[in-house]
Every structure is written in C-alpha cells, then in structure tokens.
Amino acid sequence: MTDDVEHVPYDGPSGGWGSVKSLKTILRREGHSVSTSLALRKQNKDDGFMCVSCAWAKPNPPHLFEFCENGAKATAWDLTSERLEPDFFARHTVTELESWSDHQLEQGGRLTEPMKWDAATDRYLPLPWDQAFAEIGTALRGMKPDEAIFYASGRASNEASYMYQLLARMYGTNNLPDSSNMCHESTSVALPKTIGVPVGTVTLDDFEHTDLILIFGQNTATNSPRMLHQLDEASRRGVPIITINPLREKGLERFTNPQNPVQMLLSPSTRITAQYFQLRPGGDLALLTGLCKSLIEAEDNGATVLDQAFIAQHTHGFEAFARAMRGHDWKEIERHSGLTHAQVEDIATLYTRANKVMGVYGMGLTQHRAGVDNVQMLAALLFLRGNIGKQGAGICPVRGHSNVQGQRAVWITEKPELAPLDKLGEMYGFSPPRTKGTDVVDAAGKVIKGQAKAVIQLGGNLVRSLPEHRLLEPAWRKLPLTVMITTKLNRSHLIHGRAAYLLPCLSRIEIDRQATGPQVVSMEDSTSFIHPSHGMREPASEHLLSEPAIIAGIAKATLPSNPKPDWDAWVGNYELVREAIAETFPKWYKDYNQRMRQPGGFHRANPARERIWETKTGKANFLPPKSLDANKDTPVEGFGTFALMTIRSNDQFNTTIYGYDDRFRGINGSREVVMMNERDMARLALAPEQRVSLITVADDGVHREVGNLQVVPFDIPEGALAAYYPECNPLLPLWHHAEESHVPAAKTIPVKVRRMSPAAP
Ligand SMILES: Nc1nc2c(c(=O)[nH]1)N[C@H]1C(S)=C(S)[C@@H](COP(=O)(O)OP(=O)(O)OC[C@H]3O[C@@H](n4cnc5c(=O)[nH]c(N)nc54)[C@H](O)[C@@H]3O)O[C@H]1N2
Ligand SMILES: Nc1nc2c(c(=O)[nH]1)N[C@H]1C(S)=C(S)[C@@H](COP(=O)(O)OP(=O)(O)OC[C@H]3O[C@@H](n4cnc5c(=O)[nH]c(N)nc54)[C@H](O)[C@@H]3O)O[C@H]1N2
Ligand SMILES: [Mo]
Numbered sequence: 001m002t003d004d005v006e007h008v009p010y011d012g013p014s015g016g017w018g019s020v021k022s023l024k025t026i027l028r029r030e031g032h033s034v035s036t037s038l039a040l041r042k043q044n045k046d047d048g049f050m051c052v053s054c055a056w057a058k059p060n061p062p063h064l065f066e067f068c069e070n071g072a073k074a075t076a077w078d079l080t081s082e083r084l085e086p087d088f089f090a091r092h093t094v095t096e097l098e099s100w101s102d103h104q105l106e107q108g109g110r111l112t113e114p115m116k117w118d119a120a121t122d123r124y125l126p127l128p129w130d131q132a133f134a135e136i137g138t139a140l141r142g143m144k145p146d147e148a149i150f151y152a153s154g155r156a157s158n159e160a161s162y163m164y165q166l167l168a169r170m171y172g173t174n175n176l177p178d179s180s181n182m183c184h185e186s187t188s189v190a191l192p193k194t195i196g197v198p199v200g201t202v203t204l205d206d207f208e209h210t211d212l213i214l215i216f217g218q219n220t221a222t223n224s225p226r227m228l229h230q231l232d233e234a235s236r237r238g239v240p241i242i243t244i245n246p247l248r249e250k251g252l253e254r255f256t257n258p259q260n261p262v263q264m265l266l267s268p269s270t271r272i273t274a275q276y277f278q279l280r281p282g283g284d285l286a287l288l289t290g291l292c293k294s295l296i297e298a299e300d301n302g303a304t305v306l307d308q309a310f311i312a313q314h315t316h317g318f319e320a321f322a323r324a325m326r327g328h329d330w331k332e333i334e335r336h337s338g339l340t341h342a343q344v345e346d347i348a349t350l351y352t353r354a355n356k357v358m359g360v361y362g363m364g365l366t367q368h369r370a371g372v373d374n375v376q377m378l379a380a381l382l383f384l385r386g387n388i389g390k391q392g393a394g395i396c397p398v399r400g401h402s403n404v405q406g407q408r409a410v411w412i413t414e415k416p417e418l419a420p421l422d423k424l425g426e427m428y429g430f431s432p433p434r435t436k437g438t439d440v441v442d443a444a445g446k447v448i449k450g451q452a453k454a455v456i457q458l459g460g461n462l463v464r465s466l467p468e469h470r471l472l473e474p475a476w477r478k479l480p481l482t483v484m485i486t487t488k489l490n491r492s493h494l495i496h497g498r499a500a501y502l503l504p505c506l507s508r509i510e511i512d513r514q515a516t517g518p519q520v521v522s523m524e525d526s527t528s529f530i531h532p533s534h535g536m537r538e539p540a541s542e543h544l545l546s547e548p549a550i551i552a553g554i555a556k557a558t559l560p561s562n563p564k565p566d567w568d569a570w571v572g573n574y575e576l577v578r579e580a581i582a583e584t585f586p587k588w589y590k591d592y593n594q595r596m597r598q599p600g601g602f603h604r605a606n607p608a609r610e611r612i613w614e615t616k617t618g619k620a621n622f623l624p625p626k627s628l629d630a631n632k633d634t635p636v637e638g639f640g641t642f643a644l645m646t647i648r649s650n651d652q653f654n655t656t657i658y659g660y661d662d663r664f665r666g667i668n669g670s671r672e673v674v675m676m677n678e679r680d681m682a683r684l685a686l687a688p689e690q691r692v693s694l695i696t697v698a699d700d701g702v703h704r705e706v707g708n709l710q711v712v713p714f715d716i717p718e719g720a721l722a723a724y725y726p727e728c729n730p731l732l733p734l735w736h737h738a739e740e741s742h743v744p745a746a747k748t749i750p751v752k753v754r755r756m757s758p759a760a761p
C-alpha cells in the first residue's frame with residue numbers, strides 16, 4: 001500500500017455528522033442494513049451483548065443507543081456477510097496471501113471451518129474438529145509444558161478465560177501472556193504498590209461529582225468514544241477538562257452527540273478540553289514531578305494546599321517523597337517535560353482549586369521505559385490532595401480490549417503469585433506450576449531464540465502487535481506448532497508454524513447454543529463492573545464452535561484423564577463455569593450467577609475505593625521516580641534523533657484496519673505517514689508528502705527501518721514524531737520496554753529520519 005495521503009486538518013467536532021457518515025460507509029461495505037441496526041440497539045444493554053470494541057463502562061440505565069461510531073464499526077466488522085470458506089483457501093496459497101494488506105485479510109470476512117496448513121500445496125485445508133483437537137493434543141503432549149505459550153488477546157469472556165488459564169496450568173505452565181502485557185501492565189504493576197489494587201478506583205458515578213478531569217495520553221474520541229458522554233456532561237456542568245498530550249488531538253476538543261438529533265441540528269458542540277498542554281513524549285514524569293513539587297513547596301511556604309489529614313492517616317513515605325520533589329530543579333523539569341515552569345504552575349493552580357479530581361490515562365503513560373513510574377507519580381499527585389477514595393475523584397486507567405481487565409482478574413497471568421494456585425490445585429486435583437511464566441516480551445524472546453515450540457492464541461495477532469518484526473517473523477515460521485483461535489484471518493496465521501491450525505470461533509454477538517440452551521457470557525469493564533452478554537445473531541457458519549468449546553476440546557485431547565474438571569458439563573452450561581469461578585475466589589465472585597443479572601451488572605470489590613490499602617505498608621504509598629527522564633537509557637535529544645510515538649487512527653482496532661481515513665487528524669487515504677512539526681520539516685528541508693524512512697537509533701547491531709512514509713505537517717512538538725501502529729512496529733526493539741512491567745515502550749522510539757529519493761515507489 002503506497003497510496004498518496006491527503007491531509008486536510010479537521011475542524012469539525014468529534015461525534016456529530018462526521019461520525020454518522022463514517023459509520024454508514026462501513027455498514028454499507030459490510031453488507032448490512034436492518035439486522036445490524038437491530039443488533040446495535042442491544043449493544044451494551046443488560047439484555048443485549050457487550051461491545052467487542054473497548055472496555056469503557058456501561059451506564060445504568062444505559063443511553064437509548066449505548067454505542068459509539070467505533071463500537072458500531074466493530075459490530076459491523078464481526079457481523080459482516082463476507083465469508084472465507086474452504087474454496088477461498090483452495091484458490092490462494094498462503095504465500096500469495098502474505099502479499100495482502102492487513103485490511104484486505106480481515107475484510108475477506110469470517111472464517112467458517114477449522115483448517116490446517118498443508119505443506120505440499122501451501123494451502124489451508126479443512127479438517128474435522130475432532131481431528132484438529134487430537135493432533136494438537138498429541139503435539140502438545142510431546143513438548144515440555146514451558147515450551148508452549150498460551151496467549152490471550154483481551155476479548156474472550158471471563159468463562160473462556162478461566163477455562164484457558166486452567167488448561168495451561170493443568171498442562172503444566174504459567175506461560176499465560178496477554179494483551180495487557182503490551183498495554184496496561186504498567187498500571188497492574190504500579191497500582192498494587194501504591195494503592196493495593198491493580199485496577200482504577202473511578203466509577204461512572206464519579207464523573208457526575210468531579211470538579212476537574214486530567215487526561216494524560218488517552219485519545220478518548222477514537223479509543224473510548226462512549227466516555228465522551230461523561231466528558232460532555234461534565235463539561236456542561238463547567239468542569240474543566242485538561243488534556244496532557246504531545247499531539248493536538250482534534251477529537252478531544254469539541255464533541256457533538258451523534259445520538260442527540262437536537263444537539264446535532266441546533267446547538268454548537270460542547271467544548272471538551274478547557275486547556276491543552278503539549279508536552280514532550282515521555283515528559284509526563286517531569287510534569288508530574290513539577291506539579292507535586294509546586295504543591296509541596298507552596299505548603300512549605302505557608303499555603304494550605306495539601307490534604308494533611310489524608311496524608312497523615314492514609315499514606316506512607318510522604319517525607320522522603322517531599323524531599324525528593326524539593327530536590328528537583330525547574331530547569332531539569334522544563335527540559336524533560338517540554339513545558340515551561342509557568343505552564344506547570346497553571347496546571348498546579350487548577351489542580352489546587354478543585355476539590356475532587358480524576359486522573360484519567362491511557363497508553364501515553366504506560367508505554368514508556370518509565371511506564372510504571374508514570375502511574376506511581378499520577379497516584380502520588382492525587383494523594384497530595386486526598387483525591388482517592390472520595391466521590392468524584394480517583395485514578396482511571398482506560399483499559400483497551402473489551403474484557404482485558406476481566407481476563408487478568410480470572411487469572412490469565414504469567415505471575416504465579418497473582419493466581420490462587422492452592423485453591424485451583426485443591427479443586428481440580430493437580431499440582432499447579434509455581435515458576436513464573438513468560439509475559440509477551442519474554443515469549444517473543446523465547447520464539448526468537450528458538451526456545452518455544454508452540455504458540456496458542458486465544459485471539460490476537462502477535463506477529464503484528466509485537467515489537468521486533470524482522471527477527472520475530474523468521475523465528476515464528478520455525479515454530480513446530482501454531483494454534484490460532486480466531487474469528488478472522490490475519491498475518492499471524494500466514495506467517496505460521498510448521499504445523500498450523502486455524503480454529504474459527506463464534507463472535508460473542510452470535511447465539512451460542514449448547515446442551516442447556518443459548519448461553520450467556522460475562523465481562524468486566526474498565527470500572528470493575530461485571531456484565532452479562534447475550535448472543536443476538538445466528539452464527540456466521542454452522543461449523544463454528546464457541547471459545548469455551550474449543551478450549552475444552554484442546555484440554556480433553558491434551559491433559560491426562562481427570563474427572564475434575566468436567567469440561568463437557570462446563571461447555572453444556574456456562575453457569576457451572578461461573579460457579580467454579582465463584583468457588584475459586586468468593587471474595588470477588590460470590591453469587592456470580594445471581595449478581596451479574598442485576599441491572600447494570602455487579603461491582604467487583606475495590607478496597608482502595610473505601611480507603612482500605614492492601615499494600616505491604618497497609619497505607620497508600622508515595623513512590624518517587626528514579627529519574628525524570630522517561631527514557632533515560634535511550635536518549636532522544638540532539639544529533640537529529642526524534643522521539644517517535646506509535647499510535648492508533650480512528651479507523652482501526654489495534655491490528656484490525658477498518659480503513660485508511662483518520663478523520664480527526666485529517667489524514668486520509670494512507671496509513672504510511674509520519675506526523676512532524678513544520679519547523680523540523682524546514683530544518684530537514686522536507687516538503688509535505690515527501691517520502692522518508694525512519695531508522696531506529698540503537699547500538700545493538702540490528703538494523704531497523706521502515707520506509708515509504710509520507711511526511712504530514714502536524715501540531716506536534718519539535719523533536720517528536722507520530723506514526724501508526726502496527727506499521728511502525730519493525731522499529732521497536734524488543735528490549736525497549738518499561739523496566740518493571742515489560743510493556744513495550746511504543747510511545748518513545750528513538751529514530752532518525754532519512755529522505756527517500758523522489759523516485760521511490
Ligand atoms: N477505535 C479503537 N478503539 C480502541 C483501540 C483501537 O485500536 N481503536 N484499541 C484499544 C486498546 S487495546 C487500547 S490499549 C486503547 C488505547 O487507547 P489510547 O490509550 O488512547 O492509545 P493510543 O492511541 O495508542 O495513544 C493514546 C494517546 O497518547 C498520546 N501520547 C503518546 N505519547 C505520549 C506521552 O508521552 N505522554 C502523553 N501524555 N501522551 C502521549 C498520543 O498522542 C495519543 O493521543 O484503546 C482501545 N480502544
Ligand atoms: N507499536 C505499538 N505496538 C502496540 C501498541 C501500540 O500502541 N504501539 N499497542 C499494544 C496494545 S495496547 C495491545 S492491546 C496489543 C494488541 O495486540 P493483539 O491482542 O495481538 O491484537 P489485536 O489486533 O487486538 O487482535 C486482533 C485479532 O483478534 C482476533 N479476534 C477478533 N475477535 C475475536 C474473538 O471474538 N475471538 C477470538 N478468539 N479472536 C478474535 C482476530 O483474528 C483479529 O485479527 O498491541 C500492542 N502493540
Ligand atoms: Mo491495549
């Protein structure tokens with residue numbers, strides 16, 4: 001794909017007519033009309049299905065249409081009338097399909113039958129389910145358990161996820177990496193140390209009481225658009241919304257509710273962001289330090305800005321933290337944040353004027369070398385004024401995949417200390433593995449080094465979503481076994497292991513009929529509410545199995561016979577899986593089946609909300625950063641090195657590319673672009689649309705380059721660049737990850753820019 005880009009800066013609101021138009025295009029293309037509209041009415045409703053797009057909270061009662069442009073696109077994408085049937089694979093070799101774009105592959109439609117790659121013809125050929133399970137079981141039994149990797153992509157239900165982690169552990173491994181390892185793992189590492197829970201403390205109700213919302217590195221209008229409802233309502237109440245983001249995200253500036261015809265016809269759109277601070281990529285650590293310093297020094301000078309009662313009663317480590325903050329000088333803070341002292345003071349003033357403040361954040365904080373420190377510092381800023389465990393205040397990590405939080409909660413984790421292993425062992429009569437498993441970075445390393453023999457994916461597209469493509473792809477092809485539980489075709493299926501299986505599953509929008517009738521599954525949103533999800537549509541093919549049925553099929557063919565668990569009974573009735581989850585951990589899941597049916601679902605206990613701190617000190621902990629430089633060992637200053645942020649467009653869901661228009665950024669027709677400040681363009685004598693190559697600056701002997709990117713002038717700080725994920729993942733070294741959480745540092749890749757000759761294709 002080397003189509004020319006068209007850049008017309010967007011000046012409309014987010015939502016509004018543009019969103020309706022974009023959605024219509026997708027619905028038309030996917031061949032839907034009435035039936036999808038009917039399905040959309042049931043999206044995120046108690047008697048309907050939970051959206052397959054993001055994990056944002058579902059209000060109770062829901063809005064009349066509780067979906068957004070991107071949620072509707074995701075629904076249409078799943079319910080497409082297109083099919084990739086065996087005759088499609090008979091017409092195309094796998095090598096030929098490798099030349100197709102990510103968009104073309106998924107656009108082909110839903111997979112309909114289990115398939116296995118045939119080496120002689122280089123084609124995927126259909127095979128019966130039982131044969132697929134038997135062969136996979138035989139292969140897995142021939143390996144050491146730690147040679148297999150069981151990845152999960154954050155979309156599967158709690159029921160499927162619980163079964164999946166049990167399969168891996170009964171097989172003998174904690175190799176259970178999941179998408180949060182590339183996403184909010186920095187949150188899951190930082191928050192237990194600071195507040196004693198791995199999840200956020202905010203619920204929707206808090207938006208109605210808050211005085212100030214700070215948004216760090218989260219592109220709401222594109223990635224969790226339903227949150228615009230809460231921001232819109234808060235904004236109308238006069239609540240300032242402060243955005244901290246290197247890129248000027250137009251989608252965060254104004255919002256017109258596309259579901260409110262009166263607003264669309266008559267009223268001007270609501271202004272969402274009161275103030276926008278364009279810091280350097282990774283500058284948050286220095287900014288947060290500056291804010292804490294400003295408050296602490298104001299208090300030192302006699303002002304009363306700190307919540308001394310909260311600090312004394314609820315926190316630990318304040319004195320050492322305050323000393324560390326006083327010790328940083330403003331020059332250093334300005335240099336690392338890219339903001340002036342005066343700008344930092346402006347934010348500090350807004351912060352101290354408000355009594356109930358929410359800190360909302362996304363990948364802009366987590367995907368850095370110092371991703372864990374970033375989250376710890378946001379928590380510290382909130383502690384200074386008692387903004388946790390108070391109505392209208394709290395910390396709000398905005399999760400990505402629709403059930404990524406639930407999946408981790410039901411123990412898809414490589415960290416044995418986070419799973420109730422004794423209880424699982426006792427319930428199912430086995431001795432669970434105790435050694436740490438691989439996270440995604442470790443798993444990729446194992447594949448690259450030839451130490452992994454099998455990758456099983458419950459959703460996802462690791463060949464595209466992981467860093468280090470150039471080393472990963474050839475190594476992936478040498479894997480003895482790849483097993484892909486999936487709805488659609490993607491690159492991780494074409495770059496495949498020596499024995500490769502595609503196991504197509506139902507989408508959760510589809511009716512899942514089992515022995516006891518249609519089944520309901522459940523998921524947890526970003527605010528820890530657990531909701532039921534009912535399938536609404538006939539399955540895309542009669543041959544599809546549900547995710548629980550596929551997991552049970554693999555388990556029965558792989559594990560030694562054991563009357564417990566009764567996999568068949570579970571597949572026949574998912575209520576029994578929920579009973580097993582409740583028995584495993586009653587503190588969170590007691591009366592699961594009853595409680596998930598109450599309107600609005602149920603809230604999983606969150607002691608930090610009640611100011612009960614389940615940390616080692618029994619208090620909320622102040623933890624200062626080790627350095628103000630979020631990427632201290634990969635300097636991006638000087639010598640023509642830029643800090644590249646890899647981000648999402650408005651027309652994709654992770655590696656699923658719906659189309660080539662990034663409406664709010666006004667970039668249309670191509671994803672092969674790099675956004676750049678005009679002064680940097682002048683310095684490098686680059687005209688708009690000039691094609692350039694980006695080359696990673698790393699002293700490790702590996703050449704990493706992505707070429708053919710068209711330069712787009714953009715409102716972005718000098719020295720910073722932005723380009724799309726996953727196209728730019730070949731630039732990301734595997735070792736360039738958050739120190740403690742191993743989240744790939746996708747938001748600051750040090751790169752050089754090289755002009756390509758005009759003749760380049
Ligand atoms: N439509 C749609 N929805 C999605 C997804 C999707 O791909 N498409 N993906 C889902 C998933 S899995 C996830 S994790 C979420 C991701 O949602 P987000 O967290 O919004 O993720 P990104 O788009 O990667 O980046 C977010 C923002 O961080 C900013 N940023 C980059 N570097 C920095 C920095 O150093 N500091 C600050 N303050 N900001 C920075 C970028 O400019 C960008 O606006 O969305 C989920 N929802
Ligand atoms: N450079 C860079 N890299 C990144 C990021 C970044 O911002 N920059 N973001 C990271 C983040 S936050 C994340 S979460 C990861 C995501 O990484 P992954 O989890 O690997 O990727 P996805 O694109 O979410 O997975 C898409 C595939 O899931 C399958 N699928 C869709 N629906 C279903 C279903 O219902 N069931 C099953 N079984 N399969 C289904 C389809 O085959 C689809 O192609 O990427 C990470 N990588
Ligand atoms: Mo994510």
